[in-house]
Amino acid sequence: MSRPTARPPKPTAAELDLLRVIWRQGPSTAREVHQALQAERPDVQPATVLRLLQVMHGKGLVVRDESQRSHVYAAAHARDALQTNLLDELIQKVFAGSGKALVMAALDGHVSERERDEIRRLLEDTEAPAPAGGDRKGGKPHA
Numbered sequence: 001m002s003r004p005t006a007r008p009p010k011p012t013a014a015e016l017d018l019l020r021v022i023w024r025q026g027p028s029t030a031r032e033v034h035q036a037l038q039a040e041r042p043d044v045q046p047a048t049v050l051r052l053l054q055v056m057h058g059k060g061l062v063v064r065d066e067s068q069r070s071h072v073y074a075a076a077h078a079r080d081a082l083q084t085n086l087l088d089e090l091i092q093k094v095f096a097g098s099g100k101a102l103v104m105a106a107l108d109g110h111v112s113e114r115e116r117d118e119i120r121r122l123l124e125d126t127e128a129p130a131p132a133g134g135d136r137k138g139g140k141p142h143a
Helices: 013-025 030-037 046-059 079-094 099-107 113-127
Strands: 062-065 072-075
Touching: 013 030, 013 046, 013 072, 013 079, 030 046, 046 062, 046 072, 079 099
Parallel strands: none
Antiparallel strands: 062 072
16 A cells, blocks of 8 residues: 655656556556566666566555565556646746746647647636536536
């Protein structure tokens, strides 16, 4: 079980690679994570993946089911929670707490016209009044 913490621990870039695999395919053995990672990082060795998973377990990034011969690892935190934590930290450290500065930097040449249209629609959806009961299109209550 994951340790109760106010915020999820901060993963390294290599740990994020492994978490992306686990989030995508669900609870996995070290071998399964290694096999899935081979497409993106053919240089990574099975022993490296196993060692990283052990370190991640110690940090509370993954939980480990030891009931089988090959331990099964699962993400200890939802992708959204971890992404929000990392994004909040980025906004504070790099953009002096300004979400607007982050968005402006992201829009500066890194977004296609199609993505800009999608962003406009998302902004329009969030600006529209919430229906009775407080639910928005995403099914989340309006805060």
